[in-house]
Amino acid sequence: MKKLYLCFLWHMHQPYYKNPYTNLFEMPWTFLHAIKDYYDMPWHLSKHPKIKATFNLVPSLLKQLEEYIQNPQVCYLLNTLEKPVEKLTQTEKLYLTDILFSANSKTMIKPFERYYQLYLKKHSKNSTFDNQEILDLQVLFLLAWSGNYLRENNNTVKKLIEKKKNYTHQEKLELITALKHFIKEIIAFYKDLNQKGQIEISTTPYYHPILPLLIDINTAKESLPNVNLPKLKSGFKDDAALHVKNAVEYYEKTFGKKPTGFWPSEGSISNETIKLFKENLILWTASDEDVLFNSINDRKIENIYKVYNYEGVNIFFRDKYLSDAIGFRYQNLDPKSAVKDFILRLRYIYEKTDFNPVVSVILDGENAWEFYENNAKDFFQELYTQISEQDWIETTTFSEVLEKDIVVEKLNSIKAGSWIYGNFSTWIGHPEKNTAWEYLSEAKQILEFEKENKNYDTAKSFLFVAEGSDWFWWYGDDHFSHYADKFDLLFRLNLQKIYDLLGKDIPSKLQKPIKKLYKEPIIKRPSYFVKPTIDGYVSNYFEWLSAGEVDLTYDMSSMSFEPILKKLYYGYDEDYLYLRIDGKVESITNKGYTLKVFFLSTCEFEIELPLKSEITEINGIKVVANKVIEIAIPLKLFDCRDFDISFTLTKDGNVVEKLPLYSVLNLNISEDFSYDWFV
Missing domain, CATH: 3.20.110.10 (Glycoside hydrolase 38, N terminal domain)
Known part of the structure; x- marks a missing residue:
């Protein structure tokens, strides 16, 4: 017959989401699909003895599942969820009330009445959540992502679905523990x-x-x-x-x-x-x-x-x-x-x-x-x-x-192509995609000159991560993701790690996003010249009154920690660019911290400044840190008035925080106020 x-x-498949500097998974999609899909898919099949299929398991996915099993603290979403709600910082709450709605509203959110109520509140004028609402949101998010096998066979999942709302912290921890334990069963089931x-x-x-x-x-x-x-x-x-x-x-x-x-x-x-x-x-x-x-x-x-x-x-x-x-x-x-x-x-x-x-x-x-x-x-x-x-x-x-x-x-010959359009336009050809390839090739070139370096093999592993297809998928204008800035960041961090391991200076362009569709800051421009006293204090009300200002944390809503540096004021006169940074400055003064300032785009200029309570002068640059950080940089040191700038706080050679996190700030100091009246 x-x-x-x-x-x-x-x-x-999932790309390798680990941040090479924090050793935490930046995005939780491997974990979430593990509890929803990776077991359910073969489970559906197993109930039909006549049905056979092939499952393609990508090593970068299996490696992440192994890491979730070996180190349950490897994911910063789960780490944040495990904290008592009352101990969450405002930044952590903003992060959670963003990512915890990352579920299909029709098929995953709406079936849970309480989850749907919170979803509607998120999109209303009153979108502030109290502690119990955040706790319910945390549990319901995990339940919505739990697959059918868990809903039918796991007592913890079944019990919490039946409860519907008003969850306790202990119930949340019990759920997270059950889900982490469940991941251990997945690969064994395939075998x-x-x-x-x-x-x-x-x-x-x-x-x-x-x-x-x-x-x-x-x-x-x-x-x-x-x-x-x-x-x-x-x-x-x-x-x-x-x-x-x-x-x-x-x-x-x-x-x-x-x-x-x-x-x-x-x-x-x-x-x-x-x-x-x-x-x-x-x-x-x-x-x-x-x-x-x-x-x-x-x-x-x-x-x-x-x-x-x-x-x-x-x-x-x-x-x-x-x-x-x-x-x-x-x-x-x-x-x-x-x-x-x-x-x-x-x-x-x-x-x-x-x-x-x-x-x-x-x-x-x-x-x-x-x-x-x-x-x-x-x-x-x-x-x-x-x-x-x-x-x-x-x-x-x-x-x-x-x-x-x-x-x-x-087959005599194959015309090279992929399963999308039969070509490779999804991963190459667009200026953003090509830029990523060029950065990748530059890192590879540097790496190949360092084969005798003791860190060569480790550095090469980060190059392999950066060669994955997913980073190039999200560059360009053919696909959209709410988390495209994070994909961009992870790609660049893997390349930065190569330079770090080899003892090389990280190219300043790797500090700047390749992806153009990132969150834009609200920048208030200077209204007049400023000439502050560089002493680490706001000496009087008028000292920085005419300065421009910007929130340095504008793109940090997805992070699970409270930043040290928070706000930038900037201004200038005929001779200097003045920078003031506010935040928890006293906690880092005289403790071995340094501030790196990167000028990008038309200016390629980098300075590294110690954060001390006494004024330090380096090549005419003055810096001091007390209540605030104040910096005066001679304009003659760089030859442009419209530039991108970013800041990195370090200690003992390790990055503590980068601001802005995913982007850079574009500042313009070209306006001449010489003829303006100032009252």
């Missing part, structure tokens, strides 16, 4: 299903890079000839090989055997990518139908359902319609209607082909489900049930289907 072989691949033969586990180059671009940046022109490429100082071909090698080794350490299949990051392949897989004894890989059509110049639909072989590696090409239907369309349909459409589409493929078609359905395995009712549980129940009842459909893994009676054709 003719068969349609259906191969599901659920791609499980069990893999040993039983119901699932195959594939992997991806270690930190999820766009492998063809690492191997040769010019492959971007194969599918997009007019793309603007960055000017690189160093290539990454050797890094590409290490991403694959390290992934194979990590897989073997985790699962006790070498992988047979690789899902390349973003479905991105090229001739050289496949050859690299072959060197690592990979049996199969996959990409998108657009890459196939670009490679064979024949858009007949039947071609998608064959398997192709290039250089001894088998390549599957996903059905874009079916994959995207699950990822983006079926969430708007009831489960029966959605599954009916899916089965009808498969039947059309079955009847149109005169061979046993292999239908590859490949998509993100975590992000789509929050747009479905009930986290897609009803959809998967209907989908797997209906497929199980079709005797002409057989679900199988990618390795197993190669043993079936299928069509395998030789």
Whole structure:
């Protein structure tokens, strides 16, 4: 009997969110998807013995899950949640009342009556929350992100869902403990299903890079000839090989055997990518139908359902319609209607082909489900049930289907591309994306000159993190994220860490965001010249009255600590730029702290100033710290009047805080007040 072989691949991935300076995960999405999706997805499958699937587990995801298990304090969101509400600072409360609404309002917030009430309050004129409301918000956020398995099987989760509101601090801690403990079960569950033969586990180059671009940046022109490429100082071909090698080794350490299949990051392949897989004894890989059509110049639909072989590696090409239907369309349909459409589409493929078609359905395995009712549980129940009842459909893994009676054709060449538009425009070509590539290549060049440095291997690991695809995804104007500034920051921090470890000066441009869509400060400009007494005190009311001012903490609402330095006043006369910084200055005076001031853009100028109660003079620059920090900088030291500026507070060579956190301040001191009346 003719068969349609259906191969599901659920791609499980998160970028590496750890801040290299704090060693804390800046963003909690690995943890949240762990309690909502990473166990639920194979759990749905396990209830249907006839259904098989492949789960692609990216090493950078598995590494983070391991770290959550080994060090429960690795996530600053969880650390903040564990604090009693009454001990939270105002900054921490602002952070929480922002991130704790990071959930789909229709499918995750609205089902919890109390959570929805708080959501409506957040968007009302009265958006101030009392302590009990914040406590309820914390618990309800975690419950909303808890998957169906937890809701049905975890007593703590069930009890708190039933309670609905008025939670206690102890109940919150009990919930967090239960969720942390649950993470330990995830990988073991995958191993069990893999040993039983119901699932195959594939992997991806270690930190999820766009492998063809690492191997040769010019492959971007194969599918997009007019793309603007960055000017690189160093290539990454050797890094590409290490991403694959390290992934194979990590897989073997985790699962006790070498992988047979690789899902390349973003479905991105090229001739050289496949050859690299072959060197690592990979049996199969996959990409998108657009890459196939670009490679064979024949858009007949039947071609998608064959398997192709290039250089001894088998390549599957996903059905874009079916994959995207699950990822983006079926969430708007009831489960029966959605599954009916899916089965009808498969039947059309079955009847149109005169061979046993292999239908590859490949998509993100975590992000789509929050747009479905009930986290897609009803959809998967209907989908797997209906497929199980079709005797002409057989679900199988990618390795197993190669043993079936299928069509395998030789592929002479691959036109490099990805599963988005069949090209690489999502990761290269836009000025922001190209800037990121150029910064990356400069760090690589410096690194390769330092192979004898004792920190070389550690520094190289941060380069690998920065080569991941996700950082480039959020640059440019093709995608939006409320947290794009954090992605930008993490990318630049990983590069900064390379310079730090090698004992090199960090390029000042790495202090400035690449991403243009970051929060803008409200800057009050000077209204007249100022000439303060540099003594570390506000000597009189009029001393700084005409100065400009700006809140240095304007982009710190997402941070879980109280900043030391808080407000900047600035002004000038004919000879000096004057800076005054307010905050908890007395707590850092005469205690070994230094303040680095970076002038960027048209001025490339950097100064490092000790914070002492007595005036210090360095190259004509005067600085003193008492009640406030006051600085006088001769204008002759830098030749511009419109510049970007940022501040970094350090102690013993370690960064204590950077202000602004994600951005820089643009100050203009060009206005001439000589002819203004001042009363």
